[in-house]
Amino acid sequence: MTVASTLQFLGLVVVASPALLLASLGLPMLLGWNLSERTQARLTKTSVSVGLVAAVSILCLMVVSGSRHVPIELGNWASIEPEHFHFHLKFVFDRLSVPFAILSFVLCGTVGAFSTIYLHREKGYRRFFLLYALFLAGMIVSALAGTIETLFFGWELVGLSSALLVAYFHERPGPVRNGLRVWTTYRFADAAFLIAALAMHHFTGAGDFDRLMGSGPWPDGVAAIGSWQALAVGSLLLLAAAGKSGMVPFSGWLPRAMEGPTPSSAVFYGALSVHLGTYLLLRVSPLLEVSLPLRIAVIALGLVSAIFGALASRVQGDVKNALAFASLTQVGIITVEIGLGLRYIALIHMIGHACLRTLQLLRAPSVLRDHQTYEDAVGRRLTGDTVNPPRTATKFQVSLYRFALERGYLDAMLDDWIVRPFVKTFRFFDSLERRWTNYLSGGESRESDRLAPYGDSLEDVV
């Protein structure tokens, strides 16, 4: 067996293991079969372990053989040869994707092990692990994607599983509303991504990253498009990344995402999902070399997000929210690093931050309990540092505090400028339609206006 064929085989294992986990958890659910908690935990453990071992083996083989770029071609998923339309399934193992895939496996594995205990006998145990498998598959596909369409595929899986996990405790309206908010933000980020993919096809004639970023292995590729084209595609991708990573002005979803169970907050919104946007920017970083305005935009967005995250995290009354905004600060700094061209530093920063934040978030629920245990043990309050003496805040400090407390009014601005005008406009159209149908039918045309939940008896069901 040659090194190339071994790499090929291991690459397939890396991609297939989460997909098989998804199938093995999803199919029984569809067929109405109940898998025990233990079986689900074992399947998860096996899948993550196999994927991780394969990914680490690839890394070792690449180091030993000195190869920096290992593409794995799975052929065309769909193609129309005469029209040059290809949906090319290609995965790339390089200095960027392999560490990120390993990070995904390690963190997902840790959180999977944690969740089997944390969610033991929870009603939504099966649902959680199904969404977990969907998320893992999405992360691995996104990390290893060699074409923009494949990346979009994984990106969407990550988005859906994240939104549904925010709404995990779905007996209450709060998590559900927050889940919908996350989904809405993601959909617009996805729309920007899709337009970028279409634009990229238009400019380069293909969706392969090789074609866009040049043939050199990451990070040495040189983008093969003009500066204006790079600015157009890059701006759209920056918008998509901002939405996915919760950067300004989309930061509102980040604290809302903390409504989900702690393990999902830890791995999805604290560590992996939140870094997917910066990962995208790293993947397309050769584009930044071509366009100075794009670099400036990336740096500016990163700076603003970092400052905003730092301010907001200081005034949060809830530990998970404080950690969420602290994550945003780091994501902002990573974005600045990418904009400055410090790609390896950004990658190392991302990995380090993801591990630290996962640990913090997993530890968060038990910290207060431990604190109380210590207090009980010593028999007095552990006040920590000496409390600062009270002092009068300046007007600026008060404004800043208010600004941070209201999370920069970002949600309110999005509501006022986008959501409400949209809803108002379409409700207006709806009322026009009502008048029109009332006129045509010569009377009240909408029974559904009087609709009450469960108003009909079963026999009266239409």
Place this chain on the structure above:
Amino acid sequence: MSELHLPWLELSVLLPLVGAIWVSLLKNRDRARKHSIAVCGLTLICALGEWIDFSSLGTFAAHDHWDVLQLIFHRDVFVIDELSAPLLPLGALLYFTTVMTTLRTKLNRFSLGWTLFSESVLLATLTCRHPWLIILLLAVAVVPPWVELRKRQQSTRIFSLHMGLSLGLLAIGQFFVGDNASASNPSIFAGCLLTAGALIRSGICPLHCWMSDLFEKATFGTALLFVTPMTGVYAVMRLVFPIAPEWALQCIAILSLTTAVYAAGMALVQHDSRRFFCYLFLSHSSLVLVGLGLVTPIGLTGALCVWLSVGISLLGFGLALRSVEARTGRLTLENFHGLYEHTPFFAGMFLLTGLASIGFPGTIGFIGTELLMEGVVEIFPLVGLAIVLAAALNGIAVVKAYFHVFTGTRHHPSISMSCRPTERITVLIVVVLIIGGGLAPQPGIHSRYHAANMLIRLREPVPQPHNAAAIKNELAISPQTTLLTETPKRKSNND
């Protein structure tokens, strides 16, 4: 023209027609339901047989073996081609699954006899290419929902006005179409009338209110069965596409794109679950029309793929909603219902089919939507981006509806809401199609691309001699005069 090995087409049309008469004679409703399921099942088998048989022939068009109607009238009445071949099983599946998931409690409102009758009319429409016959069948298809509205003592004005206007425009337009009308020699006046008639039937904005009114007043099953086969889009393909110039089709595409975005926005603000479904469907059916109006191989292939994927996924979506409504009554989307705990199977189905309709990765609609977007952006670089906006809005609307129906609170039912075996089987069939089509899209795309190319070649002003000969050989005659002219010599498979 090639021949199928069996009279699949005639059987597909006659079986439900005979079934309709038989079922209406039965007094026992439960028995009538079982017989209806059997008839719909047999019809589905015939339609599938037709599709498999047709695919094995490798031809553009084919008609029945032992064609009784041909023997009587000396004309090919029922003919299928690459456009309609998969639409027949889709239509039969639509009726089969709807009847399968109809609960006993609904039989006093949902007429099985009329349902089978409309299935027969639909399959006849899809197997027929002659313009006048299509218009006649479109008119006949209006009767069952109209009768139901009357029986339910609902106002039929909106429905009658729109359908009357649509059919009138189609009839007048067809009257003025000359024998030699083609894309290179269009009859503008007739084309405009035909286009307007077909677009009203498709629910293009602003003349779409009949569709929301139908969902409001008719039973969900009847409304679903009337709109989901997209006969308006079929009318565009058969009556307008062969004779309309490119600019006219692009105007249809722009109008449809506007409707797609408008309907997606409207779906987001609806309070009633049925009206939400109606606008979601309208948005998607308009997207199909967008692709058909592009007249490029990629755009048309995308549209034909989306036609099938939307048909399957929104059928599943509608059935999931209907099954839930069968247990709770009509659902408002203003508050949360929290039904997940009691109907997890329907919840999964609702989400999966809804996401499939918006072209979520891994489902049947994904590649079709990608193709459609590529085709649209190729022709309308900036305007075409509206399609992405429509997809985004539809995606939000689907998940919003899911949350409102299945989550947000704890529901305490007084009766069991569990899934019945017939519902589970139906749902699984749809899921298999959605996931199977998503994981292995290539055969479908290949077939639709071939169909798209053939349809575009029919419009070519001056075909190459060998192409023209090939097309004439396949179709026997020109598109506008295809079927009611005599076919002097038919080529049998056995020849």
